[in-house]
Amino acid sequence: MLFSHQIDWHRGAVSSMLQTDAIVHRLGCLKPQSEMHAKEATSAIMRASLRELKSRRREMVRLLGEFVQCESPSYDKALVDRFGEVVQAEWKRRDAKIRVLRQARHGDHMRAEVWLGEGQPKGQIMVLGHIDTVYQAGTLAKMPFRISRGCAWGPGAFDMKAGLVLALFAVDALKALGARPTKRFVFFWNTDEEIGSETSRREIEKEARRSELVLVLEPSLGPEGRLKTARRGVGTAEVIVTGRAAHAGINPREGVNAVHELALQIGRLMKMNDARRGITVQATVIAGGTVSNVVPEHARAEVDIRYTRLADAPGLDRKLHALRPILKGARIEVRGGVNRPPLERTAGGSRLFQHAQSLMREIGVSLGEASTGGGSDGNLTAALGVPTLDGLGAVGDGAHSSREHVVIRTLPERAALLAGLLATL
Ligand SMILES: [Zn+2]
DSSP: OOGGGOOOHHHHHHHHHHHTHHHHHHTTOOSOGGGOOHHHHHHHHHHHHHHHHHTTHHHHHHHHHHHHTSOOBTTOHHHHHHHHHHHHHHHHHTTOEEEEEOOSSSOOEEEEEEOOSSSSOOSEEEEEEEOOBSOOTTHHHHSOOEEETTEEESTTIIIIIHHHHHHHHHHHHHHHTTOOOSSEEEEEEESOGGGTOTTTHHHHHHHHHTOSEEEEOSOOBTTTTBEEEEEOEEEEEEEEEEOBOEETTTOGGGOBOHHHHHHHHHHHHHHTOBTTTTBEEEEEEEEEOSSTTEEOSEEEEEEEEEESOGGGHHHHHHHHHTOOOOSTTOEEEEEEEEEEOOBOOOHHHHHHHHHHHHHHHTTTOOOOEEEESOOOTHHHHHHTTOOEEBOOSOOEEOTTSTTOEEEGGGHHHHHHHHHHHHHHO
């Protein structure tokens, strides 16, 4: 655990009291700041942000529509970069200092720095999100952006273009209220989150190390919009089997059946599951063989790995790569392994959650926390010992599916939560 990342909550609360003087005046509260209790100041920020953001709800939905209509599939650099430019333009409009991290293969990542305080910032808050989606180009044709039943629907609306919108409007709200936060904000948007963050991982980790805490705008969980304080670690592997082809009727003994070998290997994979330790290893895609009367020469399986404890990662990797052929003459190759470490519930993370919870209480919203099996880039930053709070994005459902949607009514309160965190941490 890095002590420099520990948060001085008491000092944070007091400094928020001082910074919010301007806001308090705008609210017509004329008590001198020395008499203002930190709690009152926090409450003032939350209520004022919510009021401001509620008045901009339509604009938020309009921008979400623009974002969703600009498709950004992870594997399509041209499309992702086009969307990246749309997002950059929004940040430029807010006077953010933008740095584009050019990439050869995937879309360019971006970093937008915002400093609303006076003098020198006292540290940095990283806000993390991604601009890529899992949807192929052209998905909009059959799944257009639409508003219905109080929700905004469309590919990537929930995961996580609404999160990108929340960030922009949270900054707007802080500006409108004249807040003077003590920390610099760095909004880091990567373009390959949905495919494992291979090209952005190092940059994310570098930025996280420079930050006191990380707020992740991934979708929240459930209709109550719970935050994610624990996530399981993730891995993906591929088991590739090579046997020897032969006529299944005439000379079957000359063959080595790759499908049989793979089936035996899957049996071994199943043995790696350990419910008690929270480890699951599953063959999720299999392929093999050519036609029914030929002993198959090739077979392969894709394997999904989830685990709860960071300490289990090396053992899992070792077991996977220790798989050896069972049938005589068969060869196997294992690619991949554990990738994102788990986001373990730490003291720093849960203090962050409690703070978020208290902010939402000020505007009458009860906020819960949850643990989830899905991984995000928050897993990477948490593994460095930097307090990380995930699931701060929109409320909705159906991520990665044709039912993907965001609950419009909750957009202002979620943006207010982010604004409140940025102003008071
Ligand atoms: Zn996501």
